[in-house]
Amino acid sequence: MHSLTLANGRQIPQLGYGVFTMSSEEVARCLPEAIAAGYTHIDTANAYFNEVAVGRAVRASGADRESLFVTTKLFPQSYPYAQCGPDIDASLERLGMDYVDLMLFHQPYGDYVEGWRAMEEAVDSGKVRAIGLSNFPVRKVEQILEVARIKPAVIQVEINPYWNQHTYKAALTERGLADAVFEGWYPLGHGDKALLAEPVFRELAEKYGKTPAQVVLRWHLQEGNVVFPTSRNPEHMRENLDVFDFELTAEEMARVNALPQHAYYTVPEEPPAFVLVHNDYSKQA
Template identity: 40%
Template sequence: GTALVKSGIPRKDIFLTSKVWVEHYGYEECRKSVEASLRKLQTDYLDLMLLHQPFADYYGAWRALEELYEEGKLRAVGISNFYPDRMVDLASFARIRPMVNQVETHPYNQQILAKEYMDQYGVQIEAWAPFGEGRGGLFEDPVLMETGAKYGKTTAQIMLRWNIQRGVVVIPKSVHYERMVENFDVFDFSLSDGDMEKIASLDKKASSFFSHQDPATVEWFVQMVEERKKNQAGAAQKTGNNN
């Protein structure tokens, strides 16, 4: 929030996205979490708020986001890591459909089926980890390297351009200025249909990280949430005793 104020950049020129973590799901907890984010960021509204995971009481949390959207505190509401079945379920029964679904998608995990359903339900697909963190040798993939050489671009730029051309919003992450500049330099060329098809053939149809549909993953999240709540309760009790 302090950085926003000190930047001097008009609020309307900044797009702010935040997420509600699964431990803050449920109607009341979600509202509290969003209000806390607004206070910390020192802003009256957020441009996009996402539910981070498809677990726990995300229906209660979604009702809170719907209300906050109608109140003007959120300009757009969406979800993250929702597989097609849960996305369709929420989109079908919610008053306001999710506007965005942020998922892992890159040449090795193209989310073809998920994107088809998102398009059908009017949900914009957004890519987190559009480079897959380079796992599985993605940056050294021969097809991507050859395509990069053809256009005079890096493999990262080829991946960004490929996603953009198939209608995916990308949010590349970097702490290096030169990489940030490089990531923006993808609007002066277009990949041919043939090159798009070559990259499409790289799909391994599997996550480079973990599957949110794996029961072991769900158990890991449950355990993590329980530990966090326990730690928070302990910290609150300690603060109370000190007072």
């Protein structure tokens, strides 16, 4: 598994397994299978309501904790400074883990500026190895950078070939985040059939003896993105890992990057109602 180096010097596997929209039962069924197939990086969140199941499945898999890279995320209700530390502890308790490799602020609303200090303290105490931001527009990342003692090591946003985020990445690089790792969510377009049917992906799949999904994932890797496609299908799980034995040429990368940049699937400009709901994450089966 190819890895990238985070600003804290630790390795992050470039290809992982995401568990968004998976019920606890699905996590129990699919995650051990994914780990057995070779995934060593898991992306979950408080808001997925499956941290308990993720922790249980990791233990059931028999995998050594140190061999895995586990990410979880806090929702805005956890950002106030006094709340953030206890909620990081609660997340670790649900996972049944002493630490997570990466903790993200999931959405750019609420008290993220004061909460960042609690995230830094969690790094100091070893509960969290790296911290980062998800779905933060440039101006809100700047607010964090103004107070940060530890800069965000990871920026997670939606990235797909129709929304390659070159402008966003360049803007953050200019603002001092040149060593941040970018993670792309919805890497396969969240099941959008039109994306995988793009002629360029069909043609390159034919050329390399791969599937269009594998070509899309290969494009992500060569863009430097970390991705964690979700799949409940064991064949897809294996297929998505099998992307390290071919390489797109510079001209082929340019062809993909010439696709019209029009289709991000969700970028909330204003807090959607669900972000403001105070959920009780302890209620997980």
